[in-house]
Amino acid sequence: MLDTDARTAWQLFHLNWLPILGMGTLLALGLPATGLSLEPVASGVVVAIAAALIAIAYGHRIVKGDLADPKLVFSLGAIGQLILICAIVGPLTYVAGKLNWPLQDQALLAIDRALGLDPEPIARYVNDHPWLANGLARAYGLIKYPLLGVPVVLALTARYVRLQLFMLAMGLGLGVTITISAVVPAIGTYYALHLPAAHFPEINTAVYAGQLRDILALRDGSLHELRLFSLSGIVSFPSFHAASAVLYMWALWPVRGLGGIAAALNLAMIAATPVIGAHYIIDVAAGVGLAAASIWAAKFCLDRSRAPHGSAAPASSAALASIVQEN
Numbered sequence: 390m391l392d393t394d395a396r397t398a399w400q401l402f403h404l405n406w407l408p409i410l411g412m413g414t415l416l417a418l419g420l421p422a423t424g425l426s427l428e429p430v431a432s433g434v435v436v437a438i439a440a441a442l443i444a445i446a447y448g449h450r451i452v453k454g455d456l457a458d459p460k461l462v463f464s465l466g467a468i469g470q471l472i473l474i475c476a477i478v479g480p481l482t483y484v485a486g487k488l489n490w491p492l493q494d495q496a497l498l499a500i501d502r503a504l505g506l507d508p509e510p511i512a513r514y515v516n517d518h519p520w521l522a523n524g525l526a527r528a529y530g531l532i533k534y535p536l537l538g539v540p541v542v543l544a545l546t547a548r549y550v551r552l553q554l555f556m557l558a559m560g561l562g563l564g565v566t567i568t569i570s571a572v573v574p575a576i577g578t579y580y581a582l583h584l585p586a587a588h589f590p591e592i593n594t595a596v597y598a599g600q601l602r603d604i605l606a607l608r609d610g611s612l613h614e615l616r617l618f619s620l621s622g623i624v625s626f627p628s629f630h631a632a633s634a635v636l637y638m639w640a641l642w643p644v645r646g647l648g649g650i651a652a653a654l655n656l657a658m659i660a661a662t663p664v665i666g667a668h669y670i671i672d673v674a675a676g677v678g679l680a681a682a683s684i685w686a687a688k689f690c691l692d693r694s695r696a697p698h699g700s701a702a703p704a705s706s707a708a709l710a711s712i713v714q715e716n
Contacts, residue, residue: 392459394549395549398459399450409473409474412563416477426614427480432617439476443470443473446461447466463552463553464540467552474559474563476617485568485574493626494575494576498582504670522591522593524657526592526593528654528661529661531658532633539641542647543641554684558639558683558687562636565682566624566676570626574604574625576600576625577666577667578667578668592665596665597665597667599622600622600625625668626669628673635676635684639684
């Protein structure tokens, strides 16, 4: 790892541990404080897989030194960190939901209606066009594929700095999302409209139904044990589906032949979020804004970590800007 990009990315890789450790600490403290427990087998297996990938990345870097293959180090290291993030963030959203702040569904619905974007006619239109409902359901499920795809693609195309900026933005964005969701909890548009999950039969509302079930169970105290593979997405505002789509688009945009495809697919995922995920339009707007802010914050952290001080800072900033643009 002799080139400047790889060295810069390696430094940023270590910075990416900060939001992960922060969220992990909150989870460790929050579980006993809220009376929740985490089923150990599934969580242990996932953490063990993440630890093995990270250990390989670090081991290869330590043994090979400057001769280490950055593609191997950064792809395995980033995938390991992402798996660990998923193992932490899912249960942490339930800890945040357990705080039982007043639901804000009616306030979010009022904002949507004030913007002229009432969710009920939107959902009715989609339900009346089954082909559209089916396409949006498929688009909504795209969120999971880039989690592994982005690290592999960016590492193989030697965009190491961009990969680490993506990882840092993802960690920062998730931390802020969970914090906001704790104080602005909501269940979803169909709940605010007092509509059953089956009201629109052509729309796949399985995600919303799981969210409704788990949030109500959290709030009435009937849900105590969290099973990692059974957790639903219980965050409404801001929408991390929308935030993820923006992060994926930004990460893959410079990759020739893939950037445009990624943009189209992720725009479709954003379009699916209000209907399939029962998100308010303001959820989506907030998610897009959060992603943009997270990318800016990641670049700012890199700039600050690399700038020495004083008069050398402008030159360092220019060099970093060049590296980010090239990647």
